[in-house]
Amino acid sequence: MAEKAGTPFILQGWRTRELRFAEGTAQSRMSRWAPDRLVVDYTRTMLGALALVPAPGRIAMVGLGGGSQAKFLHRHLPAATLEAIEINPAVIALRRRFRIPDDDARFRVVEADAAEWLKTQPASIDLLLVDGYDTSGIPAALSTQRFYNDCRAALRPGGVAAFNLYDTAHAEHRHRLQVAFGAANVAVVEEARQSNRVAFAWVGPLAAADGAPALSRAGQRELREALVAVRAAVQGR
Template identity: 55%
Template sequence: MSGGARIRRSWWHVELQFCGDTIQTRMSRWFPQRLHVGYTRSMLAALWLQPAPRRIGIVGLGGGSQAKFCHRHLPQARIEAVESDPDVIALRGVFHVPMDDERMQVECADGAAWLRTRRGCFDLLLVDAYDVHGIPPALSTQDFYDDCRAALTANGVMAGNLYNTDTRRHLVRLRRSFDGRVLKLDEPGMSNKVVVAWNGSPQPEPVAMTLSRLPWGARGQLRAGFRRLAKAWEGQASR
């Protein structure tokens, strides 16, 4: 992520903004571990299809909301994140992003090039990289989405945030890369679209059962997203 990121503080929130009014991350000062922005909760609805990932990849660290959530609530998982802007990585302390250890690693690199070196690595891949102009061209190509699929394990799941972009063009490429195994979720009250794609043939449990296997602090944050994804899943199956 790049494009003139800056910090804005208020009594309630700390925000990572681009030049202008585009907000990349909003963190509650009192509950810094919560997923405050709706589309991040929708992206992590992908856990309904892969509820116990051992290795998680994140393209676009930003303010680290999803990295923090996974680090806190998925203790079995190792998290590897890539961020192209060193100034953003330098702010990880401001946003309470855990420092590198045996479970967490953040690299400063080009996301597309980084992903090409991660074949068959991730049970869960989160792609949330954009700047004030939208999604960078290198993260919008057919080759990139082919690499997303190749970076997943045999039963891996990917979630992506489509912001300020031609959603139809991305969906065409995703469906080509994943042989049609793609669902789109419109984010209520926001311009973001969330896409979920997967390898293999998931057999998801009922939402309530999957939620019950997650820590208590994660359930309320993910319940609505799980239900929306389950509804989209059932709608696709009925066609």
Template identity: 50%
Template structure:
């Protein structure tokens, strides 16, 4: 692989390419996003599929909020496969946003809006707005303190519509402390899945007690077949993890 352009300062987002995929990196050798060049809408990185298993708990979200665009994998998936959903994305790093076209993120339209801004401040202005909230924001140093504080998680909970669910990617952070702060807000309405072979955990949290145990097969049937192919395994894994949890 070779980086596009000259060597970049440590922490600056840049591209790596080979014949199969394109990567967004902040430090050498660690891919933050990977896109298959012949299937740009495919969720290539495992934790992104796990995060979207949150559709098990809210199969037809009318409005989706995403904190952290990155290479746009989840925004592209939602734009392609969740045709009934409005998707709103905030990205803090202008260098990441500048790579939007390289990762084939669609232009803003009636269903997609991407803006540059502070994710914590952005979320505070969106009370009761989202059926599905995806938080996948980190930089070269990991998850910023403002996005791991109890106050931020309170704002996440407040941004959820009735019955809303969030999924958060924990990477390069003190997972135990981070989960403790989330539990102060969501209590028992929280479930964690560890990704195999990588340092990622996906945390699911939901606003209201579940009326019944979710059915992964029913949730999968509501999706187009290419989306089902990607989300079947993580949805079933989440359903199994929830089976022993309080509703």
């Protein structure tokens, strides 16, 4: 039986579990045997932002999906508080199927429109991860100049945002980021094995990018290549 367009469903495999909105495209993929591992390349690249903000106190994620980054950060970055902003209650309802932790003192899932929620968070976020998608790509509400301006306004000085641009009008999104943050404060990493581009933008001077992030040793090993790639992109922009 075909799923209704836009309704999240699970595709179960022997090794992986996928969250999908339509046939043929996975929104999130989880290893059934290692649910905290980052299976998809771009999710590691986005967390390469920790090379630029190595010890974030508050992390906000736009889009929950299967919770790949939330689970990784919850396990490997215990000093940070985490919030995942998800507009679709049907996605939130699947959180246990993807082993997403229950809300606690360090982590919570917020059912809200992230474009509106960000307007209420001025200068309060250290690391912002934007990975909100629907069946057509990046939603219109997460594509406007106002949205990118609000992302910048929500970051503290020295704060960093990472954006999964996938293959959707990436040049337009990059231009809007440059308008919001300044051209000198935007860098992009291309994904060699996917159609993704991950953009990074920041406010004010960055922390020293040569130190190790406040991750567990296992977390640092998993992100080693991503951290190197992000440092190189920022230095070579």
